[in-house]
Amino acid sequence: MTEEIIIAGFGGQGVLSMGKILAYAGLMEGKEVTWMPAYGPEQRGGTANVTVIVSDDPVSSPILSSYDTAIVLNQPSLEKFEPKVKPGGTIIYDGYGISEPPTRPDINIYRIDAMDAAAEMNLIKTFNMIVLGGLLKIHPVVKIESVLAALRKTLPERHHHLIPKNEEAIRKGMEIIKKL
Amino acid sequence: MADQEITLMKGNEAIAHAAIRCGCDGYFGYPITPQSEVLETLAAEKPWETTGMVVLQAESEVSSINMVYGGASTGKRVMTSSSSPGVSLMQEGISYMAGAELPALIVDVMRGGPGLGTIQPSQSDYFQACKGGGHGDYHLIVLAPASVQEMADFVDLAFTLAFRYRNPAMILADGAIGQMMEKVVLPPFKPRRTEEEIIKECPWATTGRVGGRKPNIITSLELRSEEMEVINLRIQAKYREIEEKEVRFEEFMLDDADYAIVAFGSAARIAKKSIEIARSQGIKVGLLRPITLWPFPTKEVQKLAGQVKGILSLEINAGQMVEDIRLAVEGRVPVRHFGRLGGIIPDPDEVVEALKRSF
Numbered sequence: 450m451t452e453e454i455i456i457a458g459f460g461g462q463g464v465l466s467m468g469k470i471l472a473y474a475g476l477m478e479g480k481e482v483t484w485m486p487a488y489g490p491e492q493r494g495g496t497a498n499v500t501v502i503v504s505d506d507p508v509s510s511p512i513l514s515s516y517d518t519a520i521v522l523n524q525p526s527l528e529k530f531e532p533k534v535k536p537g538g539t540i541i542y543d544g545y546g547i548s549e550p551p552t553r554p555d556i557n558i559y560r561i562d563a564m565d566a567a568a569e570m571n572l573i574k575t576f577n578m579i580v581l582g583g584l585l586k587i588h589p590v591v592k593i594e595s596v597l598a599a600l601r602k603t604l605p606e607r608h609h610h611l612i613p614k615n616e617e618a619i620r621k622g623m624e625i626i627k628k629l
Numbered sequence: 630m631a632d633q634e635i636t637l638m639k640g641n642e643a644i645a646h647a648a649i650r651c652g653c654d655g656y657f658g659y660p661i662t663p664q665s666e667v668l669e670t671l672a673a674e675k676p677w678e679t680t681g682m683v684v685l686q687a688e689s690e691v692s693s694i695n696m697v698y699g700g701a702s703t704g705k706r707v708m709t710s711s712s713s714p715g716v717s718l719m720q721e722g723i724s725y726m727a728g729a730e731l732p733a734l735i736v737d738v739m740r741g742g743p744g745l746g747t748i749q750p751s752q753s754d755y756f757q758a759c760k761g762g763g764h765g766d767y768h769l770i771v772l773a774p775a776s777v778q779e780m781a782d783f784v785d786l787a788f789t790l791a792f793r794y795r796n797p798a799m800i801l802a803d804g805a806i807g808q809m810m811e812k813v814v815l816p817p818f819k820p821r822r823t824e825e826e827i828i829k830e831c832p833w834a835t836t837g838r839v840g841g842r843k844p845n846i847i848t849s850l851e852l853r854s855e856e857m858e859v860i861n862l863r864i865q866a867k868y869r870e871i872e873e874k875e876v877r878f879e880e881f882m883l884d885d886a887d888y889a890i891v892a893f894g895s896a897a898r899i900a901k902k903s904i905e906i907a908r909s910q911g912i913k914v915g916l917l918r919p920i921t922l923w924p925f926p927t928k929e930v931q932k933l934a935g936q937v938k939g940i941l942s943l944e945i946n947a948g949q950m951v952e953d954i955r956l957a958v959e960g961r962v963p964v965r966h967f968g969r970l971g972g973i974i975p976d977p978d979e980v981v982e983a984l985k986r987s988f
Binding site: 469472473476481482483484485486488489508509510511512513514515 | 804977
């Protein structure tokens with residue numbers, strides 16, 4: 450099994466850290482992982498994206514021409530990456546960030562209203578974990594237990610009391626993602 | 630952290646952790662994207678409190694490389710890291726170290742040039758690293774890591790080679806390898822050498838005149854031409870020995886290959902994916918990955934020329950290593966180049982297209 454994922458949105462949305470937690474969770478399951486950010490001079494508000502590959506086999510190229518799954522959190526990212534989803538692949542978009550939804554008939558399209566849910570739950574900072582929950586519901590690339598273990602491993606101890614909130618967010622994402 | 634623990638980190642972070650673990654005595658550097666995590670990680674790890682390793686942010690790259698010159702003169706394991714424009718600033722010091730035959734490690738995490746260029750990945754410093762970026766007849770030993778694991782592993786290897794031959798060594802990485810995170814098993818802790826061990830291993834070093842020995846003089850200056858030629862001949866003989874003994878490379882799916890891609894660093898990773906795609910379309914192609922860029926695997930390329938119908942040099946530059954391939958091939962098979970410039974990384978499909986276009 451190899452899952453090639455692009456996560457793209459605005460800087461500050463937690464795109465890179467979502468990818469990092471996914472990669473770390475893969476590592477904890479003994480899988481091969483690569484996390485490759487498109488780094489640039491961008492800061493909060495600019496575009497940000499990261500390629501995450503989780504595989505049972507050694508990963509060759511960290512740079513890809515096409516993806517199994519694209520998670521797009523704003524309109525420019527949708528326009529850039531919708532054409533790069535493999536036929537039969539998956540696109541997940543956040544309803545708040547996207548005004549013109551994807552249209553390709555040969556891919557699976559999922560919508561997740563993660564920004565709205567994060568606002569309702571008064572947990573804006575867990576927006577990315579809600580999106581991650583959505584991904585894990587439709588593609589269980591890693592187990593939720595591994596994600597929680599990854600959070601324990603990557604978060605400084607002083608933030609460990611926030612792990613239950615993150616778990617709540619992941620479960621919320623699993624609940625609200627819907628296929629179009 | 631247990632010695633054999635598998636962890637996830639950036640290539641730049643792996644360099645820093647590996648330096649601490651392999652008994653490095655000192656790091657002198659100045660921040661520049663995309664390698665700043667090396668200095669940042671060292672500052673966060675505070676090795677001066679544990680192993681006693683010195684970590685110092687100098688006021689410039691010129692200063693950093695001369696601090697490395699000073700540290701290396703005393704037989705210490707010292708290093709610096711930078712990215713392309715910063716390494717250009719260091720060239721005078723690097724040439725002086727090659728002339729004074731000093732072992733040291735220079736890490737170059739390349740970004741797009743020329744000039745200040747971009748901060749995105751590039752491999753456009755191949756010429757500078759392999760052909761002598763500074764003045765005079767000299768070479769660095771140049772290692773090209775293609776994974777975060779190799780970023781960690783090559784630090785100790787570079788120091789070992791540098792001390793074996795009393796010559797500066799370089800790890801030539803790029804922004805992609807520096808910035809990406811992968812699994813890595815860090816090398817086990819090795820203590821820094823004691824003063825006694827340094828005196829024994831480096832009888833040439835300025836370690837203080839113990840027991841009334843003759844003074845050791847570290848210099849690249851020799852105004853008598855006849856003497857300077859002798860020094861040059863000795864250095865050249867050393868280079869021939871390195872070419873003979875230290876070539877390192879990896880072969881991938883070459884056994885039945887009709888075509889070969891030659892690529893190093895992150896380009897070699899992209900090539901592997903391209904080979905997978907090309908083979909699914911019935912094109913038999915394999916990869917030769919030089920791990921040492923100098924000494925270059927000339928004999929292996931020569932051997933390839935007797936086997937394949939064409940060679941594609943995949944580099945994230947305008948065509949630099951392709952010259953060394955052509956020298957080795959001596960016109961026996963067509964050699965083409967493909968690359969992207971200015972910080973753009975070619976994707977695997979583009980490489981397959983280039984392969985089809987080339988032959």
